[in-house]
Amino acid sequence: MGTRAGASRKDAAAPPPSPEGGAHAVVTTGLTKRFRGGQLAVDGVGLAVPRGSVYGFLGPNGSGKTTTIRMLLGLVTPTSGAWSLLGAPMPGGLARALPRVGALVEGPAFYPYLSGEANLRRFDAADPGADPRTARARIGAALERVGLTAAAGKRYRAYSLGMRQRLAIAAALLGPRELLVLDEPTNGLDPQGTREVRTLIREIAEDGTTVFVSSHLLGEVEQMCGHVGVMRAGRLVAQGPVAALREAGAAPRLRVETPDVAVAAAALSRAGLDGVRAGDGEVTAHAGEEPPERICALLVGEGVAVRGFGVVRPTLEEVFVGLTGEGFDVEA
Numbered sequence: 001m002g003t004r005a006g007a008s009r010k011d012a013a014a015p016p017p018s019p020e021g022g023a024h025a026v027v028t029t030g031l032t033k034r035f036r037g038g039q040l041a042v043d044g045v046g047l048a049v050p051r052g053s054v055y056g057f058l059g060p061n062g063s064g065k066t067t068t069i070r071m072l073l074g075l076v077t078p079t080s081g082a083w084s085l086l087g088a089p090m091p092g093g094l095a096r097a098l099p100r101v102g103a104l105v106e107g108p109a110f111y112p113y114l115s116g117e118a119n120l121r122r123f124d125a126a127d128p129g130a131d132p133r134t135a136r137a138r139i140g141a142a143l144e145r146v147g148l149t150a151a152a153g154k155r156y157r158a159y160s161l162g163m164r165q166r167l168a169i170a171a172a173l174l175g176p177r178e179l180l181v182l183d184e185p186t187n188g189l190d191p192q193g194t195r196e197v198r199t200l201i202r203e204i205a206e207d208g209t210t211v212f213v214s215s216h217l218l219g220e221v222e223q224m225c226g227h228v229g230v231m232r233a234g235r236l237v238a239q240g241p242v243a244a245l246r247e248a249g250a251a252p253r254l255r256v257e258t259p260d261v262a263v264a265a266a267a268l269s270r271a272g273l274d275g276v277r278a279g280d281g282e283v284t285a286h287a288g289e290e291p292p293e294r295i296c297a298l299l300v301g302e303g304v305a306v307r308g309f310g311v312v313r314p315t316l317e318e319v320f321v322g323l324t325g326e327g328f329d330v331e332a
């Protein structure tokens, strides 16, 4: 799987990174989960999450994202496969790695009548590895990090949706973390809350923390993440830098605006272009090797009234739909 040099399909020839990690915060090889009922939820997944990246784990509902995340954190036992977190092979290294990993998998249960700060105190006290003598500083730093210092004394029930989710992220940041794992952190948020969480994730990454964030929203991944892994029906179908994935999947197409659709389509086919599609007032085709200006001249030479001409690249959404075979909700 090509993850360092650029985006590639899962079956590309590049060797998988070593399970020890090194430059990667998370590495999995052949990670598989078959539930007792026989359901194959995750099927041979090979993730490579570069340290320092914001990695978007994208896939439609039910494609296996949560099950993968639960396996990474030791909450579900894989049927087969290997994985490492922060360079420690799992599951043996869980006790060593987990204190350096913050996770938000199922929203933490907060008491509505307690303040944000008091809720964090309860969380901190429940962590056997946390030194009570330094709790105050830890909680203060976590509230500061998510921008809730001013609202620390406010009751949780008075928090906006975005503030509630930021408090949940603060609970995952009680302590210095090298890796933050967030499962659908903007699910159910209003646009304002979504913006707040997205900005916060970017800020956390700027501090040097690797962020692994799952989402079924393509637009969100596009706005937050430099890297992406795309799941389809339990399998990882693509992985790499977002920009490289866009390039790799997006063969440019020629687009001709003309009232002479049939004539133009025939001329493009005769010129040897593949994938000629005639639409309403336009014809498109794979750009191929021929310089576009030559194609344009050829069309004009054949008497086609060319009203518009250009080379267009498919959107990232079109690339992903091609990979997953499903539509994505592009709103974020």
Ligand SMILES: Nc1ncnc2c1ncn2[C@@H]1O[C@H](COP(=O)(O)OP(=O)(O)OP(=O)(O)O)[C@@H](O)[C@H]1O
Binding pocket: 035, 036, 037, 039, 040, 041, 059, 060, 061, 062, 063, 064, 065, 066, 067, 068, 216
């Ligand atoms: N405990 C379980 N027992 C049996 N099947 C399960 C279990 N947990 C999940 N599954 C199934 O495994 C598949 C993957 O589910 P998973 O929750 O990992 O997907 P997802 O991509 O996170 O989707 P969503 O965003 O809807 O949570 C689904 O078909 C789901 O029904």
